Amino acid sequence: MSNTIFDIAVIGAGPAGSTFARTIADTGRKVLLIDGETKENMKPCGGLLSPDAQKYMAKYRMTIPNDILVNPQIFAVDTVDLVAQKATRYQRHYLNMDRYLFDKYLLSIVPDSVEIVRGRVKSISENPDRYCIEIQLESGEKLTVSSEYIVGADGASSVVRKSLFQDRIHVKKYVAIQEWFRIEGIEPWYYCIFDEETSDSCSWFMQKDGYSIFGGAFDPKNNRENYEKQKQKFAEYIGYSLDNAVKFEACLVTSPRKRSDFALSNGKAFLIGEAAGFISASSFEGISCALISGFALSEAFRNGKDADGIKKIYRKKTLKLRLKLQFKMFKRFVICNPFLRKLIMKSGITSV
DSSP: OOOOOEEEEEEEEEEEHHHHHHHGGGOOOOOOEOOOTTTTTTOOOOOOOOOHHHHHHHHHHHHGGGGGGSSSSOOOOEETTTTTTEEEEEEOOOEEEEEHHHHHHHHTTTOOTEEEEEEEEEEEEEEEOEEEEEEEETOOOOEEEEEEEEEOOOOOOOOOHHHHGGGOOOOOOOEEEEEEEEEOOOOOOOOEOOOOOTOSSEEEEEEETTTTEEEEEEOSSHHHHHHHHHHHHHHHHHHHHOOSSSEEEEEEEOOOOOOOOOOOEEEEEEOOOOGGGGTTTTTTTOOOHHHHHHHHHHHHHHHHHHHHHHHHHHHHHHHHHHHHHHHHHHHHHTTTSSSHHHHHHTTTTOOO
């Protein structure tokens, strides 16, 4: 490493961290980007690029290579209530993609002026004028760096939020569990699944290049037991076995429930993406939030004269996003309420 002192240290190189680092790189600041993701430890994700994310990528003239996309492409979602045994189909314009390759593509277009290290942040301490960051490198070595500003883009289990936002860490979390299967002859549909007997949230089932993926979000208490129960119920619903998984994934995922669950800044520390609480409470879609908040903080750094100025601009530029996510909280209440969900599905309304 050529530097151990930086102007900005970005922890997390997913869509939020990569987007911020890429768009702040030409400002002359010394930027460090810490990438702790591998194919083995990446978070469970349906890997669907939502219309909101597509819209934002179009706004900033971003493209993705064809080899990131996978088969089949999805134009409809079957919403299934396993308890009521009801289903409704509605149109949706997702892009089905390999999430790991998507993240690595965004990282690959970060300019060389940004220094990138692979490793996990072990601790963060605050000095009078800088933050001290201890990193366990992928090689096994330990590295200590310091930075004037720190940006947390490290997801639901954010080390930055835990270390520097102690009064804002009690956000509702689920355990996201996902398994991959090889199933012959199955229809290539995307399912959104509800089953109040095992979870008060949603689950999903989809195909990617010959694999079938079943996953969902479950309360931490008895999460594996409830996952297995719901998986078996869904297997009976579709008439295919889900017994022999070829891959298992699990992690924590955030589900904001109130406005105070959003945490943007504290001193010279800033949060973006899911670390800030920017994720849909109804669907757990977070890529669009990651892109939006990454761009917003970059613009705030460009135009803010100091930490207070950056904070004010960042709050202003994320206002629309925060209002939208508050609506998602209400939407979650509606669609995850068994009685209201049954009324909606019976009515034939598809836009919800």
